[in-house]
Amino acid sequence: xxxxxxxxxxxxxxxxxxxxxxxxxxxxxxxxxxxxxxxxxxxxxxxxxxxxxxxxxxxxxxxxxxxxxxxxxxxxxxxxxxxxxxxxxxxxxxxxxxxxxxxxxxxxxxxxxxxxxxxxxxxxxxxxxxxxxxxxxxxxxxxxxxxxxxxxxxxxxxxxxxxxxxxxxxxxxxxxxxxxxxxxxxxxxxxxxxxxxxxxxxxxxxxxxxxxxxxxxxxxxxxxxxxxxxxxxxxxxxxxxxxxxxxxxx
Amino acid sequence: xxxxxxxxxxxxxxxxxxxxxxxxxxxxxxxxxxxxxxxxxxxxxxxxxxxxxxxxxxxxxxxxxxxxxxxxxxxxxxxxxxxxxxxxxxxxxxxxxxxxxxxxxxxxxxxxxxxxxxxxxxxxxxxxxxxxxxxxxxxxxxxxxxxxxxxxxxxxxxxxxxxxxxxxxxxxxxxxxxxxxxxxxxxxxxxxxxxxxxxxxxxxxxxxxxxxxxxxxxxxxxxxx
Numbered sequence: 018x019x020x021x022x023x024x025x026x027x028x029x030x031x032x033x034x035x036x037x038x039x040x041x042x043x044x045x046x047x048x049x050x051x052x053x054x055x056x057x058x059x060x061x062x063x064x065x066x067x068x069x070x071x072x073x074x075x076x077x078x079x080x081x082x083x084x085x086x087x088x089x090x091x092x093x094x095x096x097x098x099x100x101x102x103x104x105x106x107x108x109x110x111x112x113x114x115x116x117x118x119x120x121x122x123x124x125x126x127x128x129x130x131x132x133x134x135x136x137x138x139x140x141x142x143x144x145x146x147x148x149x150x151x152x153x154x155x156x157x158x159x160x161x162x163x164x165x166x167x168x169x170x171x172x173x174x175x176x177x178x179x180x181x182x183x184x185x186x187x188x189x190x191x192x193x194x195x196x197x198x199x200x201x202x203x204x205x206x207x208x209x210x211x212x213x214x215x216x217x218x219x220x221x222x223x224x225x226x227x228x229x230x231x232x233x234x235x236x237x238x239x240x241x242x243x244x245x246x247x248x249x250x251x252x253x254x255x256x257x258x259x260x261x262x263x264x265x266x267x
Numbered sequence: 268x269x270x271x272x273x274x275x276x277x278x279x280x281x282x283x284x285x286x287x288x289x290x291x292x293x294x295x296x297x298x299x300x301x302x303x304x305x306x307x308x309x310x311x312x313x314x315x316x317x318x319x320x321x322x323x324x325x326x327x328x329x330x331x332x333x334x335x336x337x338x339x340x341x342x343x344x345x346x347x348x349x350x351x352x353x354x355x356x357x358x359x360x361x362x363x364x365x366x367x368x369x370x371x372x373x374x375x376x377x378x379x380x381x382x383x384x385x386x387x388x389x390x391x392x393x394x395x396x397x398x399x400x401x402x403x404x405x406x407x408x409x410x411x412x413x414x415x416x417x418x419x420x421x422x423x424x425x426x427x428x429x430x431x432x433x434x435x436x437x438x439x440x441x442x443x444x445x446x447x448x449x450x451x452x453x454x455x456x457x458x459x460x461x462x463x464x465x466x467x468x469x470x471x472x473x474x475x476x477x478x479x480x481x482x483x484x485x486x487x488x489x490x491x492x
Contacts, residue, residue, distance in 0.1 A: 020338045087413050088457035090420040092431065093450040096438040100446060180328030184421070188438070197330060201424070206344070213334035217327045224326045 024210035038195065040215070047192040047219065050182045054117030055125075055175050062122045063167070066129020070163065071155050079130055083123035091120050091181045099188050113185050120181055121174035128170015132163025164234040172227035179220050193219065270444040278433070282452050285429040289416045289460065291351050296358025296411055303359065304366020304404075305392070318364055325360040329353065329421050350422040357418065358411040365407025369400035402475050405468040409461050416457040420449070430456070 027033070033040045069075045095116040102112040136159050144158045160167075186194035196212030199205075271278070307317040327335070332353045337344040342352065373396050381395040397404075423431030430449045437445030469476055 085454075087410070088417060088454040088461075090417045090431070090434075090450060090453045092420050092424075093434045093446055093453065096434050097443070097446045097450055100438065100441060100443045176326055180330075183328045183330045187424070187435075194330060197334060198424075206338075209334045210338060213331035216331040217335065220326045220328055220331075221323060224322070 020206055020210060023207035024214060027207040028211035028215060038199075043191060043193050043195060044215075044219065046190075047179070047182050050114060050117060050185060050190075050192060051175060051178045051223075054114050054178050055121050055171065057114070058118045058121035058174060059125050059171065061118070062125035063129050066126045066167075066170075067133060067155060067160065069126075070130035070133025071151070071159060073134075076130065076134075079126055083127045086120070086123040089120075091116065091177075092184050092187075094119065095181070095184060095188065104188075109188055109190055113188065113190055117178045117181060121178050124174040124177065125167075125170045128167045128173070129163070131170075132166030133159045134163075135166060136162045161236050162239065164236070165231055168227065168231045168234050172224065172231065175223055175227065176220060179216075179223060183216055268444070270442055271448050274445075274448075278448055278452060281428065281430050281432055281449075282456060285416070285419055285453070285456055286460075288347065288350065288419045288422065288427065288429055289412075289456070292354035292358050292415050293408070293412045293460075295351075295355045296362055296415075297408055299355070299359050300362035300366050300407075301397075303363040305370060307363055307367035308370040314367065318367070321360040321363050324356055329357070329418050330424065332356070333421070333425050345426045347422075347427050349425065350419065350427050354415050354418055358415055361411040361414070362404075362407045365410075366400070366404055369403035369407070370396055372403055373399045398472065401468070401472045405464065405472075409464050412460050412464055413457045416460060417453060420453055 028040075066079070069079050095113055098112040098116045099109060102108050102115070133155075140158060140162070141154060144154045149157065182192045183194035183197070185192045186198045193212055193216045197209045197216075200209035200212070303317055306313040308314065333349055334344070336342065336353055337346075337349055340352070342348050377399065378391070378396065381391045386395060419427075419429045420431030420434060422429055423435050430453050433445050433449030433452075437443070437447075437449065
């Protein structure tokens, strides 16, 4: 318990705002790596996922990809890419962000296509019957209905990258992991513990924000319908299909 | 290739060590998640509490978890026990939810029939509910197993030897092949354990291979919802 108090003292000491390692700068780096990688990954994975979900083509490829990617150790991937690309500051950033993007793609891809795939086929047939074009079906029916699962995919990807970004300090890239890697050889446990608390808090806050966004992403018509059938049938039976298992790697 | 050929013994030794470290969290996680998953399935109150806790636990990055656990539960920081407990917690966080979902997926009509022909609660759980929930439980177990194998590598940062050694050592000595060997072997160990679980599932649940048409894609990642 003493150690915890020291850790909190370390965290809130005014020295944390100055010197070569101010916490706000490290948080900024951490968030920059995270969001940059997730956005790049989303630009690649979302259109691909929509295509797979809408046409049903390449589904096996996507399932296989997310299965295989799960086994990939993120720490090894970062180090591998750094040795491949190079060790100047710019190359380091390129290498680690590439690793983060690769780690983020499978979750986002799965969220995008699973969201569209989960839309009731009758709804899509109805949309086609009233004369919507394929493009309209995608954007006005499938995407809004699949949005919660897509955001779920973005949420999982963000958490993976936030966790993995902690390891970026090992190759000298900053982020919040730097305090753990600096404290480790010096046995400064208050520093390691204080920063671990901060890292955990950051991940929890991001997760909370995504949880809120996910709530708002359910289209109004759908949430109204959903509220109704909670009363008439058991909520338990439906739980499986809508909640794919997740994993962590960082 | 020369580095790999010259160091086959090292790679093999670390692979065995890696497997040895991966199995306890997977097995313990599975055993612990059965009662917890049941609690989460059975009562609304415990469902909210347990699944929220699991979600929060799961959100904490592994390196932070390795640092946070020791002072909280009084174990040494640089120890195998630390890794085992942290990875068991992650495995429980994944599997408690899938056990709860799995039990929820059992057809209530079957449950009522079992009760009607005189099955008591305990016997019904082990001979009816749990076997029928098996495929969904297995899907969760596979996710937990593969992610455990991949997370064991992070343990090298707190001095626990595994295939992760090839990452840090290869990085310090700038040997690309060494890191590559570590990544490939980790993936292979994960896939072998995953395959073994599938085969075990087929042996224990022979009916799933017959009723294959409804097999869900277990490998989806996504919302912790």
